[in-house]
Amino acid sequence: xxxxxxxxxxxxxxxxxxxxxxxxxxxxxxxxxxxxxxxxxxxxxxxxxxxxxxxxxxxxxxxxxxxxxxxxxxxxxxxxxxxxxxxxxxxxxxxxxxxxxxxxxxxxxxxxxxxxxxxxxxxxxxxxxxxxxxxxxxxxxxxxxxxxxxxxxxxxxxxxxxxxxxxxxxxxxxxxxxxxxxxxxxxxxxxxxxxxxxxxxxxxxxxxxxxxxxxxxxxxxxxxxxxxxxxxxxxxxxxxxxxxxxxxxxxxxxxxxxxxxxxxxxxxxxxx
Numbered sequence: 001x002x003x004x005x006x007x008x009x010x011x012x013x014x015x016x017x018x019x020x021x022x023x024x025x026x027x028x029x030x031x032x033x034x035x036x037x038x039x040x041x042x043x044x045x046x047x048x049x050x051x052x053x054x055x056x057x058x059x060x061x062x063x064x065x066x067x068x069x070x071x072x073x074x075x076x077x078x079x080x081x082x083x084x085x086x087x088x089x090x091x092x093x094x095x096x097x098x099x100x101x102x103x104x105x106x107x108x109x110x111x112x113x114x115x116x117x118x119x120x121x122x123x124x125x126x127x128x129x130x131x132x133x134x135x136x137x138x139x140x141x142x143x144x145x146x147x148x149x150x151x152x153x154x155x156x157x158x159x160x161x162x163x164x165x166x167x168x169x170x171x172x173x174x175x176x177x178x179x180x181x182x183x184x185x186x187x188x189x190x191x192x193x194x195x196x197x198x199x200x201x202x203x204x205x206x207x208x209x210x211x212x213x214x215x216x217x218x219x220x221x222x223x224x225x226x227x228x229x230x231x232x233x234x235x236x237x238x239x240x241x242x243x244x245x246x247x248x249x250x251x252x253x254x255x256x257x258x259x260x261x262x263x264x265x266x267x268x269x270x271x272x
Contacts, residue, residue: 004228006031009085009135011064011128013121014095016043019143019198021050022220023092027227028056032090035081041065068095068120069106071268078127088131090227093121093177094143103164110267111159113166117173118180123268125184125193132191139233140185140193141226144178146240149248151175153256158263176260178251182236183261196239198222 010027014020016038024034028051036051038044044063052058062084066077081088099113106115125132125140132138151171154160160169178195185193198219225231225242233239238247250256 003031005089007033008089009033009035009087010090010092010227011035011037011081011088012092012094013037013068013124016047019219019223020092020094021047022217023094023223025051025054025056026217026220026224027090028060030224030228031060033060033062035062035064035085037064037066037077037095039065039067068116069112071106071108071115071120071123074120074123075127078124081128082131085131087135088128089135089138091125091128091132091138091140092143092223092227093124093140094223095120096143096173099166099169099173101166103159103161103169105159105161108267109159111161111169113170113173114158114176115267117170118176119264119268121177122180122184122264129186129189129191133189136190137229138191139227140181140191141223142177142181142184142193142195143198143223144174144195144238146197147171148174148178148238148251149246151248153179153250153260155259155263175248175250176264178238178247179257179260180264181238183257185235192233192235194226194233194235194237194239196222196226197245 010032012020012024015024015036024036028034036044036047038047044065048061048063051061064077066073068074095116097113097116104112106112181193181195185191237244
């Protein structure tokens, strides 16, 4: 086993299946202590058992549960991580769901894919800023997709209640995640935050694209590549294949970025 990430604590959200589980497996192989997040405790424990069966040491795995459709559970997850670890070297915001066929709001009043795919990760990054900053050279890797380039932010109706499309809603959530990457790592924090396209993989989101996908392990390898200490990253950038890639124009528009942060802080004020 390589020790490239020995003595580093890594939180991978959505690690019960797909790219998230494969990312957790590959990070464990590199020696990291992996905080395995899933929607429920049973799913998290099952993921840990499968990682151990694949050769991971149980001592380097910790399970955590939080349903991202409830922001209170995201807060509780952050509190648990802060309690257990004074330093967090990597946060992989990987959780993603397909937008429902009909516009569905969470109990927090936010369109479901916007909350799960973007807002929860933004909130989590904000609430984990202390252990991330304490690590000295921490990274946040946000798993987005090329779908964000087809998106636009509906500023007047971010829940898209008036004219809903599941594809447009999901694309908007990925756009928001890429736009907010830089804001997750404020200047002087010692944190670097980026987003990336892991490629088209055979995961639960594949039906949204209607194509054949690569094995999730390939997408995870793209994620892990950005987690390695030797990878030089530029804060707020979007990566594809290990390189900075073209984005939707809004990703680098300062006015749009400020507007998104203001919206996110209104929806989840404790993220600030």
